[in-house]
């Protein structure tokens with residue numbers, strides 16, 4: 001039997017195979033963040049389709065870290081009953097579930113949070129949201145750290161198997177870790193050790209609130225692609241080693257931060273027409289120019305985080321590694337595991353198209369995903385419609 005279908009533990013959590021559903025924002029929660037039947041249906045289908053571990057899409061830990069749209073909320077105890085229903089639905093079909101904890105930092109807007117977004121430092125206008133964010137005060141940083149801990153407690157009360165902390169995508173923790181975004185001169189910036197401080201505090205705070213046996217994993221951006229050096233692979237490796245020393249249970253590497261680096265995260269097509277067509281008329285010309293200028297620059301290129309993974313994996317030793325990004329062929333995934341670059345493979349877009357892909361792989365009914373990485377699924381969530389494959 002292929003190693004892909006053998007069980008393995010993440011911390012104390014045994015996962016039935018090596019297939020992970022990579023965190024994918026579903027745009028399916030209620031306006032206030034509560035879990036809906038649509039979300040339960042989506043995750044039940046993935047669990048029935050034999051995914052081993054489901055990482056949910058972003059779950060917002062603090063109202064000021066919200067994103068525009070319909071993300072899952074984990075910022076309030078009122079969210080717990082819905083999250084519990086979600087967890088139970090996944091467990092019913094033998095899969096494990098980790099909730100992805102996120103604070104959006106600067107990557108949001110006034111409409112989503114009711115005031116100016118928060119960031120480590122003042123940078124200038126955000127190229128996607130076209131707004132400004134203001135530097136956080138010490139008390140606000142501590143409040144954000146506590147919010148991650150409280151969110152972990154809610155995940156535990158909901159019965160989740162673990163939490164997956166997002167230090168990726170250009171969001172708050174990614175911003176603090178990155179020398180491009182973090183220009184602070186106090187104890188939260190100015191050196192790698194200081195930039196890492198918030199991450200250290202979040203890991204310790206989250207761990208304090210998890211139930212025994214729950215796992216704590218992290219998604220870390222290895223490359224920001226910002227105008228000047230931000231996160232780079234060697235820096236990611238350094239941070240990853242510190243996270244390993246703090247006892248995280250698994251690490252996943254990503255690339256790109258959403259608003260500065262275009263499509264590095266989800267390499268493939270830039271569906272200009274779909275991205276622009278439902279925008280208000282006044283936004284269309286600028287958006288068209290922006291997306292048009294990106295087209296053809298992020299062509300799909302197989303497992304595109306592999307080189308970063310090789311470097312970062314070497315820094316974390318025995319900590320299980322989850323590889324995401326461009327994995328489409330079963331044979332390729334098997335090679336990656338055999339080579340020892342990763343212990344788990346994570347898929348996002350392929351599972352939007354075929355939630356039962358893992359089952360198909362196991363039954364020998366497919367050797368590759370039929371996802372064409374057109375990214376029209378992404379255009380759907382940009383327009384706040386529920387996630388679905390549009391190809």
Ligand SMILES: Cc1cc2nc3c(=O)[nH]c(=O)nc-3n(C[C@H](O)[C@H](O)[C@H](O)COP(=O)(O)O)c2cc1C
Pocket residue numbers: 022023024025026056057058100166168169219254265266267324325326327346347348349350377378381387
């Ligand atoms: C529609 C969409 C939504 C996504 N939402 C999230 C998210 O909520 N959290 C996250 O960490 N990554 C998110 N990602 C990135 C994926 O987890 C993954 O890293 C990326 O799509 C590359 O994997 P793939 O080639 O298997 O799609 C999203 C990707 C897509 C296409």
